[in-house]
Amino acid sequence: MTPTNSPAPQSAENPPADPQALLVWYDRHRRSLPWRAPAGSRADPYRVWLSEIMLQQTTVQAVKPYYERFLARFPDVESLAEAPQDAVMQAWAGLGYYSRARNLHACAKVVADDHGGRFPADEDALRALPGIGTYTAAAVAAIAFDIPAAAVDGNVERVVSRLIALEELLPGAKPRIRTVTQAMVPQERAGDFAQAMMDLGATICTPKRPACALCPWMADCTARREGLQESFPRKAKKAPREVRHGAAFVAERADGAVLLRTRPSSGLLGGMAEVPGSDWRADYPLSQAILDAPCEARWRRLPGIVRHVFTHFPLELTIFHARLDRHAQAPDGMRFSAAEELAEEALPSVMRKVLVHALPGWDAPAVAKAAKRGAAAEKGAGKKK
Ligand code: SF4
The missing domain is CATH 1.10.340.30 (Hypothetical protein; domain 2)
Incomplete structure (x- = not known):
């Protein structure tokens, strides 16, 4: 040419x-x-x-x-x-x-x-x-x-x-x-x-x-x-992304099993496992959390928050933790995942962060590695191949 x-x-x-x-x-x-x-x-x-x-x-x-x-x-x-x-x-x-x-x-x-x-x-x-x-x-x-x-x-x-x-x-x-x-x-x-x-x-x-x-x-x-x-390339300006907020509830049974549920098969993180939690929205008053808890328990709000960035919005989660009797039954639509099986669940990075936050020492090296790997993958949005 x-x-x-x-x-x-x-x-x-x-x-x-x-x-x-x-x-x-x-x-x-x-x-x-x-x-x-x-x-x-x-x-x-x-x-x-x-x-x-x-x-x-x-x-x-x-x-x-x-x-x-x-x-x-x-x-x-x-x-x-x-x-x-x-x-x-x-x-x-x-x-x-x-x-x-x-x-x-x-x-x-x-x-x-x-x-x-x-x-x-x-x-x-x-x-x-x-x-x-x-x-x-x-x-x-x-x-x-x-x-x-x-x-x-x-x-x-x-x-x-x-x-x-x-x-x-x-x-x-x-x-x-x-x-x-x-x-x-x-x-x-x-x-x-x-x-x-x-x-x-x-x-x-x-x-x-x-x-x-x-x-x-x-x-x-x-x-x-x-x-x-x-x-180049010239790009149209994007609207600023609004932070969403919510609560996540980590219910830990006396034998170490953790309460989980599966997200609906369509939509964000569809079909993935998660701890129960609230909707994620622009304004989430913490007074609402008691109504969103999955079961009656002595819920304790943990210090700090868990942050995660999705493609379309950043998320900030307040984490609640409760210990349950070893005979506690899972509410409808939920299940307990045994401590030794938790790391093998189809947990997205945000949920691994939640578990690390709530359960200090829980499978720390494997989880940290998975979370880092996942975060790198998920943050790769729009980057070069
Ligand atoms: S690297 Fe890209 S910008 Fe540079 S000469 Fe090649 S096509 Fe053009």
């Missing part, structure tokens, strides 16, 4: 940069990732799909250990389809965005039951599967089947918006970015091109201080020529 002072309008006939230059760069600098096939060979669709679902809103570093453990436990789509939902949620616990795990399980069942255990080699058919959206369908189609599909995630949005110095704001600019990306997807090596775009965004065209001198598209990049790389 020859640099010009005024970039030509982009169309399918006029890609802004040469895909072959990117592929040459990729052949030398591709990242080694556990879900990637060796150079020159076709990737397993199950592994591509699993990694792409895990990588949604989550960093590569956070995903790697989960991916390895998940694959060891569910090595193929049939074993995942046959697993109980609890086992899937437990394997996912700490990775965040739990609707992904429910959809993952549902998708595996559809692939096993309706597609003979094989992912369809068709972008539209992939998009019709549970939990597979436009980006994931394109990524699996390209990487697993070499279909020339445009897989546009946050990394690609950044690279393309810089290449053409796109003034239009995200998310409104998405269709334009898709059209421009599609114009660059080669008919051959479409899977490598998709992965090369991911690698370029993750390692060279980073959100801050992109390494333009190492970029195979440096000569083609309008933002680089104008010295405005970091100002």
Whole structure:
């Protein structure tokens, strides 16, 4: 590509940069990732799909250990389809965005039951599967089947918006970015091109201080020529996130068992285990807590609060603790989890924090590790892959 002072309008006939230059760069600098096939060979669709679902809103570093453990436990789509939902949620616990795990399980069942255990080699058919959206369908189609599909995630949005110095704001600019990306997807090596775009965004065209001198598209990049790389992509301002408050109740039976319940299967943390608690809302008067307690007991408010940041809001929980008689029965819809089994429950990071706060020394190393891992995964929202 020859640099010009005024970039030509982009169309399918006029890609802004040469895909072959990117592929040459990729052949030398591709990242080694556990879900990637060796150079020159076709990737397993199950592994591509699993990694792409895990990588949604989550960093590569956070995903790697989960991916390895998940694959060891569910090595193929049939074993995942046959697993109980609890086992899937437990394997996912700490990775965040739990609707992904429910959809993952549902998708595996559809692939096993309706597609003979094989992912369809068709972008539209992939998009019709549970939990597979436009980006994931394109990524699996390209990487697993070499279909020339445009897989546009946050990394690609950044690279393309810089290449053409796109003034239009995200998310409104998405269709334009898709059209421009599609114009660059080669008919051959479409899977490598998709992965090369991911690698370029993750390692060279980073959100801050992109390494333009190492970029195979440096000569083609309008933002680089104008010295405005970091100002792209342009984004619409987000509304400030309001803190929510609530109470959580840790009821500890004399034998160490802890009262738990399962959250509704849809919605935030759907299907995950939790200690009973109140709704989470902008204003939570603590006088309300006695009404929200799951059972009658000598509830003691613990000092301090537990903070957790979800994608759409920060949460602050006040923790109450009570000791119950060893013969105490669980209220309807709840259960006691034995002390030695608690760490194996499908507890999201926020609930692990609550238990660590309320039960000093409870499985401290394992829980701290899981909470840290989970927090890293959950905080990876929107970060580069
Ligand atoms: S030249 Fe710089 S800003 Fe442009 S695509 Fe390459 S790394 Fe990104």
